[in-house]
Amino acid sequence: MSETSFVRTEMLAPKPAPVSQVGAIKWMRENLFSGPLNTALTILGVLATVWLVQAAAPWLLHGVWNANSLSECRAIIAAAHGPEATGACWAVIRVRWNQFLFGFYPVDQYWRLFVTFAGLFLALAPVLFDALPRKLLWGALLYPLVAFWLLWGGPIWGPVAVLAGFVILGLLFTALAPKLGVPVSAGVGLVAAALFWLYAAAPIEAALQSALPFALSEVDSDQFGGFLLALVIGVSAIVLSLPLGILLALGRQSDMLIVKSLSVGVIEFVRGVPLITLLFTASLLLQYFLPPGTSFDLILRVVILVTLFAAAYIAEVIRGGLAALPRGQYEAADALGLDYWQAQRLIIMPQALKISIPGIVSSFIGLFKDTTLVAFVGLFDPLKGISNVVRSDMAWKGTYWEPYIFVAVIFFLFNFSMSRYSMYLERKLKRDHR
Amino acid sequence: MALASDPPKAGFRLSMLIYDTRFRSITIQIVVLLLFLAGLVWLLNNAYVNLEAKGKDFNFSFLWTRAGYDLAQTLIPYSNDDTHLRALVIGLLNTLLVSFLGCILATVLGTIIGVLRLSQNWLVARIMTVYVETFRNIPLLLWILLMGTILAETRPVPKDFRLTEAMKAAGEEPKASMWFFDSVAVTNRGTNLPAPAFDHSLGVVDIGWNLPVSLNALAILAVMSASFWGWRRFIARAKAVQEATGTRPTTWWPSLLILFAPISALLYGLGFHLDYPQITRFDFTGGFQMLHSFTALLIALTLYTAAFIAEIVRAGIQAISKGQTEAAYALGLRPGRTMSLVILPQALRVIVPPLISQFLNLTKNSSLAIAVSYMDLRGTLGGITLNQTGRELECMMLMMGIYLTISLTISSLMNLYNKSIKLKER
Structure with a gap:
């Protein structure tokens, strides 16, 4: 046993990792240059980005906000950056922003739009976030009538009469439901409300208006335009198409042959034709199918057909959700003795809707984008209608890019936040622990 | 005391129509049917009264009258002396052309983007995400x-x-x-x-209804399919020889010869060359001019739909669990196999149904051609013809019928495909 003097007695200090294995270089090696293909892709990506920035940056940086016409913009840019320089003329947005946002709505009535818009958020808040008190939902239900009155104006008694019809429906239903059951009392309520709207509403409205005149100045539908129009059509179609879509989906899943075939017919027809043909139907054909002499508002007609269009798509999305539910859920609901509507409301729909959230929200996004198509039936959507109006002014003739970019950014913000909200909802409602 | 097993009492009361589940569904269906029929009758009656009041009738004979307008892009010969029906067909062909090309290009682009979005490469994945979000969220x-x-x-x-x-x-130098x-x-x-041109052209034959078919194209098609068939036979023969003797005969140069010699000979015989566009005083002559209305619509439809297809492809690939790849490797399959x-057959089952519905969307979205004045079905039948003849009802119904036929055809094909690849569950 000899002494082993070559054994080291103290530990070496740890060495730092090689340069290529730490920090930015490691990250770049792993994420950008991990192989010949990846390296090529990175170089291509950098080149594309640089090219895009080079092409767009001077134009954006030379942008002019204060001018009164396109030629003035060009003069300012030429004076500041040389005669060959190009630049954005944002002045068109600064001068005409009110048209892009509100169309031809009377300027002294803008406060109504602001109130309506603020009200939209107040009404939406309890729907979107369930941490808020549930009583606020009544306000959300009341909101459509208030918004309608604020936007279009006229005597307040019109919306009040509509509301009174719903109150009659509700009162009759709650009074009769325990004795006669849900279907009969709902039918009686509906008939009573319809009779009230048809025959009693107009005289009561006139009487009240002469007794207590209280009205906002009326605004015609052709004064609507820009994002106001897109939001009016989009929001009302979104709100209306969800219940209609649920009904159509239930109809399609139903055991009743006639109900089922009618639902299938409606869904397949609406999904089979382009929205633009439905819009033309609204503007050209509806007059043929209504009693002679009736003509109602173009915006309303468009809302009805856009709602129908979106509802057919939502019905298919919800059908997917219903099909994804295990059979046992239906059987369990039956075993508990729930009737059809109770089972739907308490067991089936909460799960089916949860599954279909991404699809429903992407339908909503599609619907909101499709509101631009109303330009083709003569309404002033922000993208084509208002842009053309602005360009028809000699001062702004030839401004193409700025309006497009402005409108694109606003649409992007709306739709992107909608899709993010749907992701939040999906995460929140997730119950399985996968 | 009534027992649960008591047979239902004989006799029928009217209230059973609503409260007895055996009769309730019949009641509901009859009520729905009656309401539906009443609504239909009401609509038709209104239409009848309205048409009467306007002094119009309902018939499609205008389709056989002279159209009297010119169209810029026509896939089959057309002049303004032709009928509205022919203009309709021109529009339909234009719709189908832009939809077909759009579907192919969008699928190729969408697949590339969908795969790149899953790439390990941080930069490329980000760029593709920006692309997808930009195109999906803007009309x-x-x-x-x-x-x-x-x-x-x-x-x-x-x-x-x-x-x-x-x-x-x-x-x-010229400016451009x-x-x-x-x-x-x-x-x-x-x-x-x-544009392709032939010195010794074989000419065209008219197969009726003024539809010319180029004999050159037919000859080229015939020779190419014959070559392909011959090549398949040759490869099968080589395989048989290999099975029998163990050595595979040389195939590369006979393959090339079989595939390319006949078609080259034919093209040479026809005097095939390319006709280049030449600039003259005001515009280009010669060659083939693709209208910007078509190009703009095609590019926009392709870029927009590709963003949706990219998401579908990404979801399809992500839906296949990693265990499938590992199991295939464990079985000794090479990556290509x-x-x-293993991967593609399963991924396609997820990808194809939404992909087809994107094709349908693209076809329907092609009706936005109105924005760039591309003369598709909506531009001819639903546009100029409608305005000239004033027959809104007939034109719109015909147009909806045609779009509906296209959609239902594609979706029934999709259902057949779905059935064939469905998981066989027991």
């Missing part, structure tokens, strides 16, 4: 208008391509130049491309 109409504007506003006028004697003398060895010129009017035998 298609904006992309169509933007493409139309880009092509019409940023491209030079044809005159700029001209090199005059004076400029030659002064040693100047053509691309790809002077074969492609993109002006503010259209894209001028070289793993992809073609």
